[in-house]
Structures are given as C-alpha cells and as structure tokens.
Amino acid sequence: MKIGIIGGVGRMGSGLAFRLSKNHDVLITSRNFEKAIQTAETLETNARGFHKNSMQGEINGASDEDAIEQSEIVIITLPAEATLPAIQELKAHFRQNQIIISTVVSMKKSQGTFRHVPLSKPATTSFTDETGSMKSVAELIQEFVRPANVVSSFHTVPAAYLTDIEKVLNVDVFVAGNDDTAVSAASKLICEIPNLRPLKVGPLENSRLIESMVPLLLNVANLNDLKEPLIRVIPWIPSAYSGCT
Numbered sequence: 692m693k694i695g696i697i698g699g700v701g702r703m704g705s706g707l708a709f710r711l712s713k714n715h716d717v718l719i720t721s722r723n724f725e726k727a728i729q730t731a732e733t734l735e736t737n738a739r740g741f742h743k744n745s746m747q748g749e750i751n752g753a754s755d756e757d758a759i760e761q762s763e764i765v766i767i768t769l770p771a772e773a774t775l776p777a778i779q780e781l782k783a784h785f786r787q788n789q790i791i792i793s794t795v796v797s798m799k800k801s802q803g804t805f806r807h808v809p810l811s812k813p814a815t816t817s818f819t820d821e822t823g824s825m826k827s828v829a830e831l832i833q834e835f836v837r838p839a840n841v842v843s844s845f846h847t848v849p850a851a852y853l854t855d856i857e858k859v860l861n862v863d864v865f866v867a868g869n870d871d872t873a874v875s876a877a878s879k880l881i882c883e884i885p886n887l888r889p890l891k892v893g894p895l896e897n898s899r900l901i902e903s904m905v906p907l908l909l910n911v912a913n914l915n916d917l918k919e920p921l922i923r924v925i926p927w928i929p930s931a932y933s934g935c936t
C-alpha cells in the first residue's frame with residue numbers, strides 16, 4: 692500500500708513514516724520539496740537500520756499533490772493553524788475510497804497550561820454543529836476531502852516514542868470515524884506498529900473528545916513532573932483484547 696504523509700518531514704510525520712515503512716511505501720511532504728527529498732533519504736536509511744530485512748517499503752519525498760494522488764491512505768500531520776488552509780487548497784486531489792487520517796490537535800499554551808482551542812478559519816466552513824458546539828479538526832477536514840473518508844487517530848501517541856528505537860511502546864490509540872471500512876483500515880495500520888492497540892471510540896464527531904485529551908495529557912505531564920505520559924485503558928476485569936485480528 693502507498694501512504695502519503697502531509698507535513699511528513701515534521702516530528703509526528705517522520706515518526707509514522709519510520710514505523711509504517713516496514714510494510715508500506717511512504718511519501719512524505721514539506722512546503723520545501725528539497726527538504727522532503729533529503730528528509731526521506733535520512734529517514735529511509737534509519738528505518739532500514741531498524742527494520743533490517745523485514746523492511747518492505749520505501750520512504751520518498753513528494754509534493755502534497757503527488758502524495759495525495761498516489762496514496763490509498765493520506766495522514767495529515769500539519770500544525771493545526773496550517774491544516775484547513777492547506778487542505779482547502781488541495782481538496783481537488785482527494786478521491787472516493789481514499790482514507791484520510793487526521794492526527795491534528797488544535798491547542799494553545801497560556802499562563803503555563805495548555806487549552807484545547809477549536810479552529811475558526813477559513814470563513815467558508817461552518818465551525819459549529821446544529822447544537823452550536825465547535826467541531827473537531829477531523830470533522831472540518833472531512834468537509835473538504837469528501838468523498839474520501841476521514842478517520843481521527845494517533846493524537847495521544849508522542850512522536851518521540853515512534854522514532855526512539857529503544858522505546859517499547861505500550862499505548863492505546865483512539866480511533867474515531869464514520870465509515871467502518873476506513874476505521875478498520877486505520878486500525879490495521881495501528882496494529883502494524885508493535886505494542887500499539889487501536890480502540891474504537893465511535894463516529895468522527897467523537898474526535899472532539901480525542902483531540903481535547905492531548906492538552907489534558909500535556910498539563911498532567913507538566914504539572915506533575917511526568918514525562919511523555921501515555922494513555923492505556925485498564926479494564927477492571929483483565930482482558931486480552933488486542934484490538935487486532
């Protein structure tokens with residue numbers, strides 16, 4: 692499978708490219724094409740050293756347009772404020788049966804703590820639902836990329852854990868989406884990264900819950916001296932549920 696990562700030269704995009712290239716060809720993008728090519732070369736060298744003979748994919752640099760047009764799955768790893776303007780400009784390149792995974796969180800830091808701040812640009816989009824509640828970034832992306840299906844995921848996985856080859860990941864990854872096939876495909880990708888467990892949390896609207904967990908986690912980390920806290924759902928009655936078939 693081919694996976695495009697928009698903003699893939701950044702921390703989260705590089706971490707995902709590093710892991711997902713074990714089984715897939717990954718295209719990473721930047722606003723600077725040369726940077727995308729060079730970052731891809733470095734990442735692929737590192738990934739080959741990590742995955743060794745089991746690495747089946749490649750990592751290459753690409754333009755946003757080519758990454759979207761050539762990929763079955765497109766992962767968005769852009770800063771929140773850049774996401775809607777970028778996706779609006781690229782919207783003609785998305786297509787039916789394509790799966791778009793949003794990792795984007797919109798938050799701000801003020802007076803030492805993080806706050807979840809819903810997006811409010813560009814003006815062509817309705818930022819609230821019929822009840823007046825603010826939509827998540829993932830729901831807003833969905834409005835631009837239709838008929839492709841958006842899945843919201845990976846928000847609570849720290850990028851540092853994906854590229855630090857010494858780390859053993861033991862993390863639950865929430866997945867929200869309206870289309871069952873898209874949610875299954877995203878969950879399958881998550882299962883390919885050792886010790887990540889996908890957990891369904893319902894329709895795309897529930898991305899509001901997932902996105903708001905990130906500032907919560909960062910505040911917990913900063914105010915309680917806990918470095919890079921992760922989410923793991925521990926049921927009272929032990930379960931062997933892996934989320935992966």
Ligand SMILES: NC(=O)c1ccc[n+]([C@@H]2O[C@H](COP(=O)([O-])OP(=O)(O)OC[C@H]3O[C@@H](n4cnc5c(N)ncnc54)[C@H](OP(=O)(O)O)[C@@H]3O)[C@@H](O)[C@H]2O)c1
Binds near residue numbers: 697699767796
């Ligand atoms: N870091 C994490 O641990 C983590 C975990 C979960 C989710 N996320 C989410 O992933 C997203 C990216 O986070 P990150 O930490 O990877 O950020 P990052 O390291 O800054 O990477 C984002 C990339 O997007 C590109 N970019 C920056 N501004 C842009 C703009 N105005 N227009 C288009 N492209 C732009 C940049 O590449 P160029 O400058 O080369 O274009 C940059 O490398 C965020 O929404 C974040 O909430 C991050």
